[in-house]
Amino acid sequence: MAKVEVKVCLGTTCFVMGGSNLQELNDIIPQKYGDKVELSAANCLGLCSINWEYSKAPYVKVNEEVVSEATVEKVLEEIDKQLGN
Amino acid sequence: MFIDIACSQKKKYNQNAYGDYFASNRFPNMNRVVAVLSDGLGSGIKANILACMTSTMLLKFMESHFDIEKSCEIIMNSLPVCKVRGISYSTFSAIDCYDDGNAKIVEEGNPDFIWIRNGEVLKPEYQSIQSKDFKNRKMKVYNIQLEKYDRIIFCSDGATQVAMGSKRYPLGLERSGLIKIILNKLEQEPEISSKNLSEYLVKQIELIAPNKELKDDTSILSIYCRDPRESLIFTGPPFHGEKDNYYAKTFMEFKGKKAISGGTTANIISRELNIPVIAKLSMNSGKLPGLSEMAGVDLVTEGILTLTKTLEYLESGNTEENAAKTLMDFLLDSDVINFLVGAQMNKAHYDPNLPIEIEIRKNIIKKIAKVLEEKYLKKVNVQFV
Numbered sequence: 001m002a003k004v005e006v007k008v009c010l011g012t013t014c015f016v017m018g019g020s021n022l023q024e025l026n027d028i029i030p031q032k033y034g035d036k037v038e039l040s041a042a043n044c045l046g047l048c049s050i051n052w053e054y055s056k057a058p059y060v061k062v063n064e065e066v067v068s069e070a071t072v073e074k075v076l077e078e079i080d081k082q083l084g085n
Numbered sequence: 086m087f088i089d090i091a092c093s094q095k096k097k098y099n100q101n102a103y104g105d106y107f108a109s110n111r112f113p114n115m116n117r118v119v120a121v122l123s124d125g126l127g128s129g130i131k132a133n134i135l136a137c138m139t140s141t142m143l144l145k146f147m148e149s150h151f152d153i154e155k156s157c158e159i160i161m162n163s164l165p166v167c168k169v170r171g172i173s174y175s176t177f178s179a180i181d182c183y184d185d186g187n188a189k190i191v192e193e194g195n196p197d198f199i200w201i202r203n204g205e206v207l208k209p210e211y212q213s214i215q216s217k218d219f220k221n222r223k224m225k226v227y228n229i230q231l232e233k234y235d236r237i238i239f240c241s242d243g244a245t246q247v248a249m250g251s252k253r254y255p256l257g258l259e260r261s262g263l264i265k266i267i268l269n270k271l272e273q274e275p276e277i278s279s280k281n282l283s284e285y286l287v288k289q290i291e292l293i294a295p296n297k298e299l300k301d302d303t304s305i306l307s308i309y310c311r312d313p314r315e316s317l318i319f320t321g322p323p324f325h326g327e328k329d330n331y332y333a334k335t336f337m338e339f340k341g342k343k344a345i346s347g348g349t350t351a352n353i354i355s356r357e358l359n360i361p362v363i364a365k366l367s368m369n370s371g372k373l374p375g376l377s378e379m380a381g382v383d384l385v386t387e388g389i390l391t392l393t394k395t396l397e398y399l400e401s402g403n404t405e406e407n408a409a410k411t412l413m414d415f416l417l418d419s420d421v422i423n424f425l426v427g428a429q430m431n432k433a434h435y436d437p438n439l440p441i442e443i444e445i446r447k448n449i450i451k452k453i454a455k456v457l458e459e460k461y462l463k464k465v466n467v468q469f470v
Contacts, residue, residue: 010364010374011348012389013433020374026366041366043348043377043387048433055433 004037004082006075007061011044014058022058024072029079037079086184086233087313087420088118090462092306093283095291097128097243098298104132105241105304108140110148111462116184118462119147122306124195124241126167126174132302135164135175147181153191153226154214161219178239178306186231186310193224196245196260199238199267200229206264237308238267238286243301247290258293279307313464315341316419320388321427321446322349323470332470333357336425337381344415347388350427351377373407384415389434392449399456421464422457426450428469 006029008014008022029039047059047066056068062078092107104127109120121143125135139160146156164175176194190198200207209229216222231237240263249257266289270277277285283305290305291297317339323332333354336343345351348364355362362385364377373394374387386408394409395416404410416422426446450467457463 008366010366010387012374012387012431015374015387015390020372023366039366041364041375043351043362043364043385046349046352049431057433 003035004033004079005061005063006037006039006079007042007045008039008070009045009047009057009059009061010041011046011048011057013048013055014044017055017057018069018071019058022060022070022072022075025075028072028076032076033079033083036083086186086231086310087464088182088184089279089309089311089420090118090120090307091279091283092120092122092304093280093287094302094304095243095287095299097300097302098294100129100302102130102133104128104136104302105243106133106136106140107304107306108144109462110144111458111464112148113458113464117182119144119179119181120306120308121147121177121179122195122239122241122304123175123177124243124302124304126170126172128302131167132175138164139175139177143177143179147179147191153224157193157222157224158216158218161216161222176242180237180239180308182231182308186233186235188227188229188231188237190227190229190237191224192227193222196240196242197225199236199240199260199264201236201238201267201271202232202234204268204271206268231310233310233312235310236267236271236282238263238282239304239306239308240286241302241304243299243303244286244290244305246301247299247303248293248295249300251295254293258290263290276311277309279309282309283307313420314418315339315421315423316344316415317341317423317425318344318346318416319350319354319425319427320346320392320450322347322353322429322431324428326429328470329353330357332425332427339423341421342383342415342419343381344384344386344412345379345382346386346392346412347427348374348377349431350388351379351385354382355379373409376408376411384411386412389444389446389449392446392453393444396449396453396456399453399460416453416457416463417461419463421466422454424450424454424465424467426467426469 060067060070121140123136123139125132178195179191182188211225211227214224246257248254286305351362362379377385398404454465
């Protein structure tokens with residue numbers, strides 16, 4: 001089965017809007033999913049400036065799916081969905 | 086030629102204030118550096134006041150090219166008189182130096198400065214000036230021409246008189262002993278920085294002192310003429326997006342050390358030059374996003390937050406281990422610092438929901454440039470693109 005790719009945006013906006021809390025994923029994801037999920041960071045996914053008036057930072061990409069106003073719970077939920085759990 | 090200047094000091098044993106005082110100023114526009122090292126009479130607070138007054142006054146006089154003879158008389162007359170000894174006294178060494186090597190040195194009472202070229206100690210000629218009001222005071226004025234890789238060492242008498250009366254050094258280490266230590270170190274590390282050399286010398290002097298207890302305040306002021314270490318920091322996307330490629334190339338072609346401060350900026354350079362940038366989701370970065378990596382670039386950090394924190398560290402001197410500390414070390418390791426500041430605004434930063442810490446990039450860079458120039462004596466160029 002293909003791995004689920006999770007990309008956490010660490011751009012300035014995302015980071016101050018709560019992205020810093022998403023660093024917890026670094027502990028949770030390997031524990032919960034082992035090597036089924038690959039976690040990485042991005043300097044800036046560029047999503048905040050596309051739709052800035054309705055900025056919903058922080059953003060996380062789970063495969064191609066964008067999780068806006070991301071929290072640890074929301075990201076895990078999306079991962080579960082993609083894994084078909 | 087860059088004039089690398091640093092001073093290292095150690096207090097007399099059991100004193101809580103330095104009796105020597107060092108003051109300096111750099112004028113990047115005039116390619117000029119002025120520095121004064123003064124040793125106040127006695128030790129502790131009293132000496133500290135005398136030395137501090139002497140250094141700061143003399144620095145101001147020299148900066149404004151005021152006649153040196155008159156300056157000294159004014160200083161002597163304004164120093165408070167010691168109750169115990171009935172005199173007012175402080176010694177000093179001062180240098181006014183330009184990047185082309187032209188230097189004027191004035192000494193009064195401190196040990197003669199040490200001028201080293203190619204491992205040899207030079208003996209420059211000087212003019213002796215007798216004070217009109219103070220009979221026991223004589224100044225030495227030198228006009229010298231420095232060359233690249235020359236070194237000049239000033240010291241207070243605490244350095245040359247250390248261990249005086251001991252079996253090994255009945256007359257103290259003396260100037261000749263200090264020269265030996267310096268030449269030895271320079272043979273091992275010909276390119277040692279002024280900061281490291283002055284710290285090393287003070288440490289050695291402390292080791293020589295019986296029980297490592299210094300009997301007098303000890304200062305070493307080191308000057309090293311060398312090629313400047315340059316660095317370039319690219320922060321913020323250029324205002325005209327169509328010039329991204331040009332600026333990315335300019336950045337990469339820069340010969341000194343390179344840093345990128347900004348996620349979008351890193352992405353632009355990555356896109357234009359097709360070099361991948363790898364962000365690290367590091368855990369212990371605390372309140373700041375961690376570092377990223379890019380081939381050919383020495384340091385990649387997030388932008389505004391890291392810069393704001395770096396400014397705070399530069400101003401206060403207190404740091405924590407994070408990306409801002411790494412950026413601060415990067416800056417302090419350079420003599421000439423160039424900022425390439427993209428003027429395009431990040432619309433997302435104007436969201437009213439965002440915390441107030443997000444400042445305008447231009448302002449932060451201006452403040453960083455100011456503190457680097459004034460507090461750390463760096464040469465700073467800022468270019469907005």
